[in-house]
Amino acid sequence: MSEIAANLAAIRRRIAAAAAGRPVSLVAVSKTHEAAAIRPALDAGQRIFGENRVQEAKDKWPALRASFPDVELHLIGPLQTNKVRDAVALFDVIETVDRPKLARVLAEEMRRANRFPRCLIQVNTGAEAQKAGIAPELADPLIAVCRDEFALPVAGVMAIPPADEDPAPHFRLLAAIATRNGLEMISMGMSGDFEIAIRCGATHVRVGSAIFGHRA
């Protein structure tokens, strides 16, 4: 078994143990890793992947998808409005919707392309100045605008807690936003904290380095 396949198997076991029978999806974060590193994960049956840059995903994934057409690709990095056309064409889930203007441009492009990737609202649970995401107190209104005004397919929420804090309160805050808005998908938890995220209600965890190794 390749090292990546072994890592993947170990992460799947840990997810299953933390989830205690509840379904939790693994988003394998393949950013910065080349196709040669991604193929062993595909060969091992992994089908959901996360990328943080539109251009990088556009360079890597069309060829991989030719062999694995059932791949589900998630955008987990910031999206600029000038990249919306490529993002809608390429991704199945856009996890980083965090402002009304982006929501409006996404909605227009989805109608034009007749392709409707599910959208998650990214919440800046720690209110960090440098971090993307809508402020927690503005999450409900943004969700309402995305649904009611733009008719975006809003499926859930996503967050990246502050690196230097206990993530559990941030995970619970995100789960509460999802629940009170009737949203199904809760994307939270990375290599260092995905088990805590699962115990706080994550439906999707985004794990990169624990599968593919450290990034350059």
Ligand SMILES: *Cc1c(COP(=O)(O)O)cnc(C)c1O
């Ligand atoms: C890189 C990244 C991850 C994966 O982080 P690891 O610590 O390598 O598991 C998860 N989510 C987002 C948004 C990322 O950018």
